Amino acid sequence: MREHVRMEWLSLKHMPVFWLTRILFIALVICAGNLQGFVMMLGCAFSLGFVFDSEEECILPLTDEEMKRRRLYRVGMIWLRYLIVGLIGIAAAFLLPGLTEFTVVMREKRLLFAAFFVLQMALIYETMLENVTKRKHMEPYGSVKKFAFGILPTIVFFTYALSGFLRENRPFFYDGAEWIHVCILLVAAALLVIYCFVICREWKLGDFEPSKAKKLSGR
């Protein structure tokens, strides 16, 4: 934790413009209304640079297990950042009345929204984990397993995230009982969590990738 906080402090000290971008991103998340989830995913994609290692990280005298723990820890820290940003977004939506239509949905269907947020955080973690484990180096899972555990929950997430956008004024989760939607979202999140465990279990450390490290070394 200390190391992560120190690196955050360094980036604030030396890259204030980058932090301004971050603050703008938080503002965007808060104001994104029905697209909040989508915007957060976008931010997550841009942040993948954090989980790429410098060459030094690959050369350090650590066992494979220690190196994996180190990378997982870093993913966890970045995930924590998204959790905090997400919670700030939710708090702001609750505290600032009439900000967006999304606020109305959040207040009317709290349980459904909570389940959506759980799925969103699971998806962010899974995206980063896939990246840090460089899945292409691993044994293939088989397309059925990958579809069921990885792709299907992603489709569920984006369907809910974009439903208000696609069906203005009448998102489809107003159809049917709330608990059905909550179950769908939680099952999708559970599948992702299982998928994360599978990825961790079958994770084989890969080669250092100089081009990616160079391109994505930005904090």
Place this chain on the structure above:
Amino acid sequence: MLLKCEHLTKKLGQYQLKDVSFTLEKGMILGVIGINGCGKTTLLRSILGSYRLDQSPEDAGELWIGDWHHKTQVKEYKGSMAYVLQECPFSEFMHPFEVGEKYGPFYQGFDLKKFKDLVKKYEVPEKKMISELSKGQVLRLQLAFAQSYPARLYVFDEPVGNLDVEFRDGFYETVRELVSNEESSVILSSHLVTELEGIADELLWLGKKDDEGYVRYHGTTDELRDGYRILSAEDGEEAIPPEMIRGKRIRESHKEWLLQATDGDFAGRLPKEMAGNLRYPDLQEIMYFVEKEEER
């Protein structure tokens, strides 16, 4: 013996460095040479561990530093190496001193004070981030880090290309000092073959055919040079035994041939008038002729 590399094979996309085996004794400096893309950096990265030998079915090989195996005693193996690489291995968003503070504790016997003193001595700006440093300054920073703990094997990948002439001299001096205790060894890759010739005790010459890198020569510089001669003459190629010719260069006034004879008997196989025109080649000439001939 300090380093043992057995049947190292590493596949990267279409390219493959194939079946590299060599040993390096304590107190020796091994120069790694070869044309661009022959696999010098791939070899050094494989030794350092940033390229792993288990990523594709073709990948193979065993590495030891002393008795430490690269897979079973990873911490000891990796902890006994220090390195200076072409590309900066550290996060670009750190200050020079932070490199020592963050990564130093991973290495046994790391002396932070010594590191800071060396950073100052090498005139690396302390207050700039690594991304703001010049390539030469980054190399000096790496050198300071490498010298701040007692390593057994020093791996230098093209370290001198971005250094000014003055610092380059000092660098070679430092390399000699590193092996002077007869306990450590150095692997040094460079394009500056002539400079390498002056410092390396042994050479590992990597060749490249199609998409495959392989060991063309491993041994001392003198042994390599002893096996070759340059013959200068206006003409008369038909008088040279064809099996001796390893390359040919046409100059304005004359022609030059690189001849090879494993037993060292050059004069005995040539007409008397030609034998007088033989001379020893330097390393760069051997490389030039052989690689040029290979291209053909």
